[in-house]
Amino acid sequence: MNAAQQESEALILDSLDKFIEAEVKPHAHRLEIADEYPHEIVEKMKQMGLFGCIIDAEYGGFGLSTSTYAKIVERLATVWMSLSGIVNSHLIMSMCVQRHGTEAQKRAFLPRFATGELRGGIGLTEPDCGTDLQAIRTVAVRDGDHYVVNGAKTWITNSGEGNCIALLVKTDPKADPAHKGMSLFIAEKGPGFKVVRKLDKLGYRGIDTCELLFENYRIPADRLIGGVEGRGLQQILSGLELGRINVAARGVGVARAALQDAVAYAQVRKTFGKPICEHQAIQLKLGEMATRLEAARLLVESAARAYDRGERCDMEAGMAKYFATEAAMENALESMRIHGAYGYSKEYNVERYFRDAPLLLIGEGTNEMQRIIIAKQLIARNPA
Numbered sequence: 001m002n003a004a005q006q007e008s009e010a011l012i013l014d015s016l017d018k019f020i021e022a023e024v025k026p027h028a029h030r031l032e033i034a035d036e037y038p039h040e041i042v043e044k045m046k047q048m049g050l051f052g053c054i055i056d057a058e059y060g061g062f063g064l065s066t067s068t069y070a071k072i073v074e075r076l077a078t079v080w081m082s083l084s085g086i087v088n089s090h091l092i093m094s095m096c097v098q099r100h101g102t103e104a105q106k107r108a109f110l111p112r113f114a115t116g117e118l119r120g121g122i123g124l125t126e127p128d129c130g131t132d133l134q135a136i137r138t139v140a141v142r143d144g145d146h147y148v149v150n151g152a153k154t155w156i157t158n159s160g161e162g163n164c165i166a167l168l169v170k171t172d173p174k175a176d177p178a179h180k181g182m183s184l185f186i187a188e189k190g191p192g193f194k195v196v197r198k199l200d201k202l203g204y205r206g207i208d209t210c211e212l213l214f215e216n217y218r219i220p221a222d223r224l225i226g227g228v229e230g231r232g233l234q235q236i237l238s239g240l241e242l243g244r245i246n247v248a249a250r251g252v253g254v255a256r257a258a259l260q261d262a263v264a265y266a267q268v269r270k271t272f273g274k275p276i277c278e279h280q281a282i283q284l285k286l287g288e289m290a291t292r293l294e295a296a297r298l299l300v301e302s303a304a305r306a307y308d309r310g311e312r313c314d315m316e317a318g319m320a321k322y323f324a325t326e327a328a329m330e331n332a333l334e335s336m337r338i339h340g341a342y343g344y345s346k347e348y349n350v351e352r353y354f355r356d357a358p359l360l361l362i363g364e365g366t367n368e369m370q371r372i373i374i375a376k377q378l379i380a381r382n383p384a
Contacts, residue, residue: 009068016072019048020079028080032352035205037161042086045116050087052114055094059110066242066304070249074297077253078260081356082207084253088246089121089157092239093166096122096184100226100235109186120162122243123153123187123212124236130155131369133168133233134178138214140169140185142221147171147185149192149217160195160208164188167219168236171229184225184232192217203355237314241307243364244317248300251324251360255293258328258335258353262286265339282338289331296324315377322370325360332357 023044031038045051054069055061064072069091076084094113097105112118129135138151149169159165167187175181187193196211225235263286266277276282299320306313332353336343343350361367 024079031206051116055114060114066307070300070304073249074253077250078257084250085207092122092243096166096239102227118164120164121158123165123167125155138169140171146218149214151214153212159210179233180230182232183229184235186223204359241317244321245303247364248320248324251328252296254328255331258331259289262335262338285334292327296327318370318373322367329357
């Protein structure tokens with residue numbers, strides 16, 4: 001990063017910090033407890049251009065690097081993780097179009113994605129299928145200038161308040177291997193696109209995560225990303241590399257929040273006549289938490305740089321996602337222990353970190369799957 005880019009990044013992050021301090025911190029606790037969608041905050045995020053932050057400038061975005069984007073996500077997640085999810089799923093959809101769409105699709109949709117006029121996420125998971133995407137059952141059948149879609153999706157972020165998703169379907173259910181019959185569409189809400197219900201979650205509250213039903217939903221054929229059937233799985237997997245970097249950056253944010261709160265509390269809470277930060281047991285915890293956080297941040301930076309270079313980075317993204325999210329979970333638990341009974345109270349934010357962190361272990365591919373991906377890539381890149 002040259003000096004001009006560093007200065008630009010510093011200005012963007014400074015503006016974001018001021019926005020978070022003034023518009024997010026005062027409201028996050030209340031909105032999260034109520035599981036209330038942050039409409040006013042999202043509108044201000046649109047005005048700031050966050051929904052187009054990594055969309056190329058020629059299509060109306062800021063064209064920021066993934067490295068800068070990861071820092072944005074970390075800052076949002078440090079204060080309220082749900083906000084980073086509102087941006088992330090939307091940008092995975094956007095990158096699928098930017099990387100794989102036709103030029104006509106890019107010019108028609110990316111400027112609208114960048115402003116947040118069209119906002120949404122990715123429609124992958126189904127009631128009987130999560131990690132194994134080749135097992136999806138949602139089908140799209142060609143009918144003249146349209147495709148007719150029937151099926152169901154679940155755990156779809158931004159599908160309630162949003163108005164558009166990148167929808168993964170099977171256009172040839174009999175294809176062998178199955179991925180050759182899978183396609184990805186830009187699917188705007190309309191007749192036959194039904195939001196069945198919003199899911200009630202342990203954490204990650206305030207953001208809409210819904211079940212969807214498609215009943216004879218007609219979608220124009222020109223919404224097939226790339227214009228060719230059978231490439232959907234590869235297209236969405238490249239988008240999920242970005243998603244895993246985002247989730248890893250969220251992990252850094254939650255781990256950072258947990259550490260910050262623990263460090264502050266340990267200096268004011270006293271036992272046996274001195275602040276608990278002077279007890280060796282607490283010092284050991286803080287030392288591990290800080291080291292874990294810094295290691296996680298460096299892994300995220302490494303993966304983001306690889307993504308920016310256009311390299312295949314499923315191993316790097318997998319390492320970052322696995323380590324940073326485990327760091328979030330471990331730091332959240334240690335922070336709760338340091339806070340004692342107050343860590344278990346809704347009066348403090350610590351219990352929220354403990355509820356939010358488990359999602360990161362599961363979302364965008366479980367951490368068990370990340371370790372398998374890392375091992376397979378390690379072997380493929382280092383043949384005996």
